[in-house]
Amino acid sequence: MTDFTTISDDLYAGDRNTLLGMSVAQTKQIEASIKAGKFLEAASGVQKFKNLSDIEFSIAIAGETGSGKSSFINAIRGLGDEDKDAAKTAVMEVTKAPAQYWHPMYPMVLFWDLPRIDTPDFQPNTYLKQVKFKHFDVFIINASEQFRANHIKLAQECNSG
Structure with a gap:
């Protein structure tokens, strides 16, 4: 059996709680789409909220x-x-x-x-x-x-x- 407990503590340093440049509410809406398996809806949501093509x-x-x-x-x-x-x-x-x-x-x-x-x-x-x-x-x-x-x-x- 594999043991992941030895993964270093700094692995998650810098993790995002929100998508870069988006509010918590916007990020939660994208997250809900992902959890529902609606990946293209999530991608569309990112594009709508970001209105930037370089993200x-x-x-x-x-x-x-x-x-x-x-x-x-x-x-x-x-x-x-x-x-x-x-x-x-x-x-x-x-x-x-x-x-x-x-x-x-x-x-x-x-x-x-x-x-x-x-x-x-x-x-x-x-x-x-x-x-x-x-x-x-x-x-x-x-x-x-x-x-x-x-x-x-x-x-x-x-x-x-």
Whole structure:
């Protein structure tokens, strides 16, 4: 079983309680859309409240190999796996480092395809720090069959920040 308790205390330093340049109420409205699974509504809300095109809304997707992280990113961006700007998909692990993908209709929305946890380069006790967790506005854990112990611990660490 993976143990995330050794993650350093400074991991969450600088976390945002609100989205940059937005009020608490505006941030809560965006958060409600995200919790309801309405990601494009959340992105639209950020654009409406910000009225700025240079503010990023970063969504990280984590999970195990084969859980559909890249396919999920492609689907939410309205792309097929074979499209030119699609995230690379395969049966084996493709993502070796965090990879970024912009949403074609919402230029301020940036999706991050994260490497799987528990590889030689991404160990559970340093994963959140390595992927720079504090820089994401939303962190989604993708599971293909069942939520495993690694997913639970990761969710707990994300939630404790």
